[in-house]
Amino acid sequence: MKLNERGLLVVISGPSGVGKGTVRRALFNMPNHDLVYSVSMTTRPPRPGEKDGVDYYFVSKETFSKRIKENKFLEWAEFVGNYYGTPRDKVEEQLDCGKEVVLEIEVEGALQVRKQMNDAVFIFLVPPGRKALYQRLINRGTEDQALIDARMKKADKEFMLAHKYDYIVVNDEVNNAADRIMAIIRAEHAKTERTIHNYMKMIGE
């Protein structure tokens, strides 16, 4: 029996290279969940095979700018001339349907969301050490040394923002990290502040 019927906005964030995407995929591969992935809105043109509403919501720059002014994004950013953002209305629709909306996002975006959605759950995914992150960036083999150094410099700043999150999850092993996140989602649904309203109704009947 679920006392809290509304879904949760679950923000998974952490330094670049920590394995956010891998953990998110492991999470979605777990059985019996109501997780959905938040679909971003972008001004970038669709690539062959990309579907509107599935890969992204594709909109014009005018539409995007208008939505920024109307505060219709939980977060947004510009990247090489295009805009990317998380549409608030789409997220709210899913939450109202009882879906857990998972947002896998950079630290800067997560802190924007924090200001907009106070009842979201903020999870900081961290490597099992600074050296481990460095090793992962090296192992990717796709980036040159200057880029790796830049990412580590950025990570060192982001490491200091852990206190802004509700939970810290170590990505020592992908399935462990996904398990912990699933436990956090289950526990958050039982929190008194989320359940007391329906509990009082249930007891009153």
Next chain:
Amino acid sequence: MKLNERGLLVVISGPSGVGKGTVRRALFNMPNHDLVYSVSMTTRPPRPGEKDGVDYYFVSKETFSKRIKENKFLEWAEFVGNYYGTPRDKVEEQLDCGKEVVLEIEVEGALQVRKQMNDAVFIFLVPPGRKALYQRLINRGTEDQALIDARMKKADKEFMLAHKYDYIVVNDEVNNAADRIMAIIRAEHAKTERTIHNYMKMIGE
């Protein structure tokens, strides 16, 4: 990797008849856990077969009274001429060893513990409705109508104390309730306030 090495004090409470004992047993039957049951101290004499330190810590009234004055109980109560209490030092020892100490306890005692142990986790176990509790008390078949009515009257007061707990768990099905409690324990270990200290050490190394 466990960022929080200290165990948690997990207080499972709720109205009489809700099934606290059954849920606790289901919890202890789950695999891979560090749960231990808090052993109470009492002035009641041991019954045949009862072992000191296992069933209870058996002490004299003098010892018990002295410990009360020294604030050495997380909670205590008198029941038909004997004293029963939760010894703080024994609980702390186990927490320091990384054990999750489970306290299955009446509402009044739980609220005493709340005042003493701010970082404990307080779970309110509730029936799936007022009528369901009434039915459970009837089904026990061991109590007469006057006692059942008295228990319901007490439960009606206790139902109103849910807001004093961190989590509300519905005991609709014993294994569901135990699963939820296990998820709460896992999630609490990842909470930023419990992990940030070791996290900063880990990242600094």
